[in-house]
Structures are given as structure tokens and as C-alpha cells.
Amino acid sequence: MSILQKIKNTVRSRSIHVAYVDVGSCNGCDIEVLACLAPRYDIEQYGIYVHNNPREADVLLVIGSVTPQWVDKLREIWDKIPDPKVAVAIGNCPISGCVYARRGTLTSPPAEKYIPIAAQVPGCPPRPTEILNAILSVAPLIFKDYEEKQP
């Protein structure tokens, strides 16, 4: 790997753009993602920037237990994100459906059915530190040698 590629990788992993999509959550996990932005956790000091525009994003945070309205839209949003990209499931709902995974409910978890999920952060809700750690641990994987991997 050339030294230039190394510098590119390092710089890119310090500039991660995150979009989040709420596919039917109770707002518990949304609040924890919001807390990541607040001064106490200060997500930007790690080079992570939150957007709501999938076209700018590298990481998609999926929150919520996939209500019927989101079944096709989740895939559409995922397709809009340019490569390289990963999705992280935040909270129990996108992982297993948690308390909504009962007979008679309208939700259809897990989110993995619709888009590929690279990492899961279980918790109801997970702590901001756990969300941060998950994003930081998938970030190097997205950008690592991306250009060399290209066909």
C-alpha cells in the first residue's frame, strides 16, 4: 500500500458521516443518539458527523422495529447511500424486535431482513458510549483500502 493510500485511509477514518433512520422506535434510542451529540459525549471529537442526508453518509444507524410503512423505504434509503457504506442496528428493536416481537403486532423485525447490518448494538436503549464504540469500531472497516478493493 502506498504511503498516500495510508494517509487517505487515516484522514477518511477521521471524517465519518453518519445518517440515522428511525423505522418505528419508541424514541428511547433516538434520545441516546442525540446524547452522543451533546457536550458530554461530543461525537464530533472522534471525527463523526451526524447528518440526515443519506447521500452524504458512510454509516447508517437503524433505530426501531421496522413498521410496515418502512419496509420498502428502508431499502430505498440504503440504496441512496454511496459506497463504501455500512449499517449499524441500534437497540434491541432492529435486532430482534424486543417487546414488539409478539404475535399480533404489526412490526416486522429484524432490520437484517431488508438491508445488510454490519454491527449490532443491543440495549433498550444502549448507552451513548456503546453507540460511539460501535461506530468507531466499524469506521476503520469501511474505509480500509477502499480504493484498492475497487475492481
Added chain:
Amino acid sequence: MRSIIYYLREFLRPEWIRKFFFAKTAPLETPSYFKGYPTLTGNECTACLSCMMICPAPKAIAVLRTRDGWEPEIYPGHCIRCGLCVEACPEGVLSSGRILDVTRRDGTAFWSWYHLQVDDNLCMRCGNCCVSCPVNREIDPQLAGSGTSSSDEVIMRVEGGRVRILHEEKCTGCKTCETQCPNRAIRVARMVEGVQIGEAEV
């Protein structure tokens, strides 16, 4: 040209480089009081299943048979970290954050019992429930097909043309009676009440 020099000067400042490449604080540590997923303390599990019964999240906890006893297993994708199983366990098998310390200090506990209810409109007085009940059979082996028993110690018996519940407190919640009843007339409900330890003994 001036702007390029300006940019280079801006981005080559040591302070800017330090801020860009190094975070001010390492990702924060989880505080000790934080309620995480229940973990095992090493105490012996008696397979009373109180933890499974109080858990509000489907499939979050299962008490599994291991080579030398029983052990509760938590499934993080389902567990909502409410900590109810930690509080409900009478043996202190599970722990999570400071829940055990707080319950010990405040002297609180979950007190649970089973409530039996027979719907007289549905019941046809066959006595299946009284005969199938394993506790009943142990107390009064004489209990025959009729479900009538002369013992006052049984949980329930057919008496005066209807099922009478005598000793609800002896029920172990196995639900055998519920499955044996052809009319779904008998219901076993687990009741849970939060109590101060002093009260629970009264």
C-alpha cells in the same frame, strides 16, 4: 494563490492536526452504577423460574440445564435491561449494576404466589383438574377419578357440586390443571407484588 497558502497554513497548524487526529477524551467508560445485562454472580440457581416469569421481554431469558445444575442465560438482543429478573431472583444468581445493593439496603423483594380461578359457568365438575394436580395427588393418594377427597389439605376438590379451592398457597404453578381441563374453566395466574422484607413474612 493567496488562498492556497492560507489553507495550507491553517491545516498545518500543530493544534489543528492534533485536534483532527486525536480525540480529547477516549470513549467514556461505563459507570459502575449503570444497569447492564444481567450477569451471573456464581450463586447456585434452584430453577424456580421466577426470573423467567417476571421478564417482560419475550425470549430474553431462559433457565437452561447445564452439566452440574441450572443456569439462567440472557439473550441481549431481546433483554431490555429492566433488571426485574435480578430483583426477583431469591438466590441472588444474577446481578446488574447496583440493583442487588439497593434491594438489600431498602429491604425490598418481589413476593409471588399463584391465584386459581374456576369459572363456574364453564366448569362441568368432572374433577380432572383435582386429579391431575401433582400436589393434590401427593397430599391425598386416595384421590380417585371423581376428584372428591376427604382430606382438607388438598389444593382443590369437587365439593357440593362445584370445584372448591381450599389451599391456593400450595400451588406450584405447574399449570397441569389448566392443560387437563377440557373446558378451559380453570385458570392459574401468577401474582407478583413488591413488598418490604418485613411485610413479606407477616
